[in-house]
Amino acid sequence: KAGVTQTPRYLIKTRGQQVTLSCSPISGHRSVSWYQQTPGQGLQFLFEYFSETQRNKGNFPGRFSGRQFSNSRSEMNVSTLELGDSALYLCASSRGEGGNEKLFFGSGTQLSVL
Amino acid sequence: TQLLEQSPQFLSIQEGENLTVYCNSSSVFSSLQWYRQEPGEGPVLLVTVVTGGEVKKLKRLTFQFGDARKDSSLHITAAQPGDTGLYLCAGVRGYQKVTFGTGTKLQVIP
Numbered sequence: 001k002a003g004v005t006q007t008p009r010y011l012i013k014t015r016g017q018q019v020t021l022s023c024s025p026i027s028g029h030r031s032v033s034w035y036q037q038t039p040g041q042g043l044q045f046l047f048e049y050f051s052e053t054q055r056n057k058g059n060f061p062g063r064f065s066g067r068q069f070s071n072s073r074s075e076m077n078v079s080t081l082e083l084g085d086s087a088l089y090l091c092a093s094s095r096g097e098g099g100n101e102k103l104f105f106g107s108g109t110q111l112s113v114l
Numbered sequence: 115t116q117l118l119e120q121s122p123q124f125l126s127i128q129e130g131e132n133l134t135v136y137c138n139s140s141s142v143f144s145s146l147q148w149y150r151q152e153p154g155e156g157p158v159l160l161v162t163v164v165t166g167g168e169v170k171k172l173k174r175l176t177f178q179f180g181d182a183r184k185d186s187s188l189h190i191t192a193a194q195p196g197d198t199g200l201y202l203c204a205g206v207r208g209y210q211k212v213t214f215g216t217g218t219k220l221q222v223i224p
Contacts, residue, residue: 004156033211033212035214042202042214042215042216042217043157043202043214043217044214045211045212045213045214048211056211058211090156090157092156100144100145100206100208102159102162103157103159103212104159105155105156105157105158106156107154107155107156108155108156
């Protein structure tokens with residue numbers, strides 16, 4: 001069974017640009033969560049989607065948005081990039097929604113904002 | 115506000131030594147998970163503890179959930195270089211999102 005796939009693996013952008021990251025969950029998993037990981041703040045929850053609906057949202061500005069498609073694939077978008085957005089963005093999938101589900105993480109997208 | 119504090123933040127030990135990592139919170143969790151993350155990869159779930167006082171063993175790793183379900187510990191016996199990585203605890207409250215701890219970076223020197 002293929003794991004969680006995130007693309008691209010690395011991304012370099014400049015301030016003010018926007019970026020779209022993609023996540024393909026494990027086949028059969030309907031929930032996708034996104035996390036931002038930085039050395040200073042650790043793993044911070046961005047949002048969770050289940051059956052194309054956003055179920056939970058973390059404390060991030062509106063520049064961070066996401067969506068989920070009918071095949072459970074998910075994308076997250078960051079507009080008007082800032083230097084502080086440089087981070088590893090991780091996607092995790094699970095069979096169902098909610099905290100009791102086992103999370104399977106992808107390898108992440110390393111975003112650098114110059 | 116960081117709900118889950120891990121200590122120590124960094125740990126560098128020699129192969130064969132024992133170590134304990136702590137995960138503390140003022141909040142009660144329905145369960146607590148431990149993950150290990152290696153450089154360039156996402157976290158991988160090691161174990162989930164559910165019952166207060168529960169102890170789970172995974173080869174040389176022993177996980178314990180506090181009686182009050184507010185804290186947890188991870189003990190590694192005879193650490194190996196392959197144990198090197200970032201260890202993360204994560205608290206679960208019902209159907210709410212998982213909250214990750216601050217992380218403990220472990221380096222085991224051969």
